[in-house]
Amino acid sequence: MNPAKEPQKELPKEPAKEPAKEPPRPRTCTDCVGGFMPARRYLNACVQILFIAGSDALDGRRRHPFFDFLGQVIAFPDGPADQDLVDLVDGLSDEGGTPAGAEGTVRTRIARKIIRSAGMDPDRWGMCPTCGGNVVLGGK
Numbered sequence: 152m153n154p155a156k157e158p159q160k161e162l163p164k165e166p167a168k169e170p171a172k173e174p175p176r177p178r179t180c181t182d183c184v185g186g187f188m189p190a191r192r193y194l195n196a197c198v199q200i201l202f203i204a205g206s207d208a209l210d211g212r213r214r215h216p217f218f219d220f221l222g223q224v225i226a227f228p229d230g231p232a233d234q235d236l237v238d239l240v241d242g243l244s245d246e247g248g249t250p251a252g253a254e255g256t257v258r259t260r261i262a263r264k265i266i267r268s269a270g271m272d273p274d275r276w277g278m279c280p281t282c283g284g285n286v287v288l289g290g291k
């Protein structure tokens with residue numbers, strides 16, 4: 152008998168197994184750094200400079216060495232700032248009734264107040280549109 156003409160018996164197929172469904176794994180957003188876009192990161196850096204200068208003035212310390220380095224490109228006074236800068240930093244860090252720490256660090260509150268004073272929403276301005284500032288995408 153010619154085996155080519157013999158009808159092939161089909162073996163019963165096992166039902167296709169569906170891969171076990173795993174919940175989507177959270178992944179880190181690659182469109183931002185820490186949920187911030189470049190503009191917000193620049194603002195955060197500027198606020199940090201202001202905060203350091205204000206802290207130096209508050210503590211009466213000598214000017215932070217950081218300003219020696221920055222002083223090569225930006226004209227800073229030779230000594231620490233005075234009480235006026237302490238008052239400014241203090242005023243900027245007060246969000247009017249917001250309990251301390253409720254919105255993060257003092258620097259975060261300062262940045263938020265600056266953004267708000269410019270008429271923009273600090274929850275949106277400079278935040279990553281991909282992850283909404285949450286850094287993590289997907290998952291639960």
Ligand SMILES: [Zn+2]
Nearest residue numbers: 180183279282
């Ligand atoms: Zn992002």
